[in-house]
Amino acid sequence: MTASDKAFTGSIPQIYDQLMVPLIFEPYAQDLAQRIRARQPRDVLETAAGTGVVTRALHAQLPPQVRVTATDLNEPMLMQAKTHVADESRMTWRQADALALPFADASFDAVACQFGVMFFPDRVKGYAEARRVLRRGGRFVFNVWDRIEDNEFPHVVHETLQEIFPENPPRFFTRTPHGYYDTGRIKADLTEAGFTDIVIETVTHCSRAASPHEPAMAFCQGTPMRSEIEARGTPGLTAVTQAVAGALERRFGSGPIEGRIQALVISAG
Template structure:
């Protein structure tokens, strides 16, 4: 993990929200919201909320009396999230580090985290913080991406970048979003943080886009991979993005494209 892996700044939040959220995040957000609704919580904390796709799904799925707090390390991501939920009085947005949560012990019935724990520099510490703020019997519900080979658009873009920058290939995808998928490791880390009753499920979905250009822009320009590409200078970001689009088109065809995505969904008490 590097500092740049967590740099969701500049135009990244807008591109992430417009392209990457519908491409890969929305079905998993609805899945988490459905699981959390079944727990009938009164207070929900979301960490690594990003641009608020889970926040919106929870707002739609939970009764109006349920209070929600959405946090993220990156204030620009929360600013984007707020644009979707203006006037939602039961939701509080707050910049916060998931490894040092600014909340009292036993404050929440559920802690949720969508595709965020892979970015924690110390996952056991982050899990321990989630446990600290949970009430007795509360649930920590989160998901992580499976290995990159099971996420086809990301894999094609990653392989394309390995070829373009063969002397110094970017490793963001395998280091961060697709770098923490071993159920044995996840279960051990949760146990070290004091959790029990750990359930891990594999959940595949299909990812769809109107053209190959959309996932290419989403992955190259709407994630911290952008910083790795720009740091290399040549070829420039636009050229690399087009190369990724060409590779996706070659693999999945012209016009609308469709590929597999796969994550793990974890629940712990």
């Protein structure tokens, strides 16, 4: 992972929230919230909350007496998240590093993290922090993307970018979002952090978009991939986005399109 992989700045949070969240994140957010709800927690911590898709799902699914603390390292993403449930009294918003959580030991019954651990510079440390703040019997529930070949839209985007920039292809997708899917490695990292009861499931959903342009915009301009594209200059962000939209249209059609998405959902205690 590079420093730019964590750069959710400028217009990225807004595009991410408007296009990327419904495209690939919403079904997994509902899944995580259901798993947390089944634990009947009193206090829930969310790390790497992003623009708050899981936060909103938790807010909708959990009883009103359950307290939810949503954190993210990136303030612009957290500010975008606040626009959805900013006035909810039981919500606490806090900028925080998942590798150095500003909470006392045994403060939460559950810790949730949606597609965030791939961005942790030290995953074992991040896992150990989650374990530290969990109460006895609590669970750390999170997800990671499976390999890029099992996620059709980003795979087409990735392959197209390799063709556009053959001498210096952007590798954000395979380096970070789709770079941490080996179940043996995940289990080893969690075990090193002190977890003993680890369950990993493969969960597949369908990603839908109104047109090929939407996922092209989402992946090229609503993620840190944007910085990699812009850094390469010609042909430029707009032309690259159009080329990606064309590739998606050739693969999936010109109208509403859909493709498989697949992730691993992990529960550890």
